[in-house]
Amino acid sequence: MRTTAAVALEAGKPLEIMEVNLEGPKAGEVLVEIKATGLCHTDEFTRSGDDPEGIFPAILGHEGAGVVIEVGEGVTSLEVGDHVIPLYTPECRECDYCLNPKTNLCQSIRSTQGAGLLPDGSTRFSMLDGTPIHHYMGCSTFANHTVVPEIALAKVRKDAPFDKICYIGCGVTTGIGAVINTAKVEIGSTGIVFGLGGIGLNVIQGLRLAGADQIVGVDLNDDKEAMGRHFGMTDFVNPTKIDGDIVAHLVELTGGGGDYTFDATGNVNVMRQALESAHKGWGESIIIGVAGAGQEIATRPFQLVTGRSWRGTAFGGASGRTDVPKIVDWYMDGKIEIDPMITHKLSLDEINHGFDLMHEGKSIRAVVEF
Ligand code: NAD
Ligand code: AHE
Ligand code: ZN
The missing domain is CATH 3.40.50.720 (NAD(P)-binding Rossmann-like Domain)
Structure with a gap:
């Protein structure tokens, strides 16, 4: 399929809004339609070239929320129509790290994630001329659609507003x-x-x-x-x-x-x-x-x-698939507040302005709605 994304072509350059190719989900993966994404300072850290792990071209963004559009072979915990928050710290519930209560740093896909790839070592995004585009933190939420491993998606209640709960994907939980x-x-x-x-x-x-x-x-x-x-x-x-x-x-x-x-x-x-x-x-x-x-x-x-x-x-020590749905409940039950911190709402075309607002100290969270 084709989707629209803000692509980081080179370190230090503004993101470019463009149509990109997106392959469907392979085994263990899920296609998500992103409804909203926050802009975290870590996105800017990578965009600017300060991140030693930064790879370009890439589709940045790791603070999103959306809807499952298609599931790959073998996916059992999610179905089409589920509302989800992508997790840059996945939770496989099987690796040594997941089995150790002292850490939330699931390592089951860390090496490919750090290389801007999905767990099978390839990327689902490419430019219209076929040039591969890297994933970012396993999420790439600066795209209207993205493919994410099943273990990196928290299923959340359907009555929670995307433009607020996207922030639980990083800032709130952290x-x-x-x-x-x-x-x-x-x-x-x-x-x-x-x-x-x-x-x-x-x-x-x-x-x-x-x-x-x-x-x-x-x-x-x-x-x-x-x-x-x-x-x-x-x-x-x-x-x-x-x-x-x-x-x-x-x-x-x-x-x-x-x-x-x-x-x-x-x-x-x-x-x-x-x-x-x-x-x-x-x-x-x-x-x-x-x-x-x-x-x-x-x-x-x-x-x-x-x-x-x-x-x-990292990620506030949270195990995302377990903890993120609870934090969404805290928000919906009024135990925590999010709305005043979403100071700006932008369209994808305006995303670079969101980074300007961050630098100027004018925003707390700018959220892009698709
Ligand atoms: P932000 O730009 O919204 O906030 C940074 C704040 O720090 C601003 O209010 C700024 O005025 C203030 N500041 C800057 N220099 C300062 C100084 N010398 N003394 C006092 N205050 C100063 O950024 P953010 O989105 O809140 O992210 C904050 C940091 O946390 C970033 O480095 C980001 O990459 C990191 N982060 C880490 C995790 C994690 O899991 N560990 C998660 C999210 C963000
Ligand atoms: N890539 C950087 C490190 C960046 C980093 O520390 N990322 C945090 C999340 S920040 C979210 O806004 C994190 O979770 N790190 C754990 C991990 O495994 O990436 C570098 O210095 O190389
Ligand atoms: Zn973040």
Whole structure:
């Protein structure tokens, strides 16, 4: 079939909207009509050329929701008409990683996924002249139709709106899951969140859900304060507007440091600030942000010797086929909020404007509706 997609032809270039060929699903695969997709900073990280794993040409996008159009041979858990959210962290329920409750990082298709291919080692997308186009994070949601392995699709209820639940495909689950699954924050804790974008605001929402008493948000952009407070932030700090060192300021503000701190910026200097503003003796700092090729984190080992720990999380530690339908229920039952964070709705033709809004700090989530 043919479908319309925003194609990343080269690193650093705007996406190009074009008709592409899409082969039908092979064994174990599913053809999905994407109804809506969010723009996450990780898409921009890859588009820009910062991602060491970036491959071009590719169809980016990993925060989608849609409807099953066709299932390949052997697919048993999904049928035509099901509503689904593609998962960049699949859940095969069979590999050593899926069988270990300490991780959500199913590895059953990681090598082909990282190479921009489906599990059989080939791509279903191509240009009209036959040039292959790579998949991205196993999802490629910047296309009106995509083919995804069965193990990388969460089946969700049919009354949930696509233009909101697409965000559960990454930002919502990553932020809330970092608090609940990874940090396992206790009632009464103090949390510090660096970066109040599409991920950080969901960390704040997760901290409120977990019963944290003090929730400090840190961002260079004062415009993020109002939204942070809406989601439960108790204190806002703009590092450019304080006297002296940000770490000392945060330690003072929290009476010793955060029980839990989170980096949601992707900046390695901020990751260090997050670690060092965690409480001596027990503070845990969780890295969520992804950093560009060649960048490394650093701190004095003494920071760890004195009881802080440095950890990280992918997709909020969530096992997608199991957890994502539950998070959709939380949204539908009013336990979590999504709507105010969807600040812009765009058509596929306007997708590059969505990245401009991200850079300008004007959007939390821009969502493309097909
Ligand atoms: P975003 O662009 O919406 O938000 C980033 C925020 O950080 C902005 O509000 C910006 O003003 C703020 N910021 C930038 N530099 C800062 C600094 N020096 N100090 C304080 N604040 C600063 O991005 P997003 O979509 O929220 O993504 C955030 C990061 O999380 C990205 O690196 C993204 O790639 C990563 N991410 C990781 C996962 C995962 O599973 N680990 C999932 C999704 C996104
Ligand atoms: N490709 C990058 C790493 C990018 C990365 O860390 N991706 C996160 C998801 S970000 C979603 O917005 C992730 O899940 N990583 C686990 C994995 O297996 O990819 C690089 O540095 O090479
Ligand atoms: Zn993402």
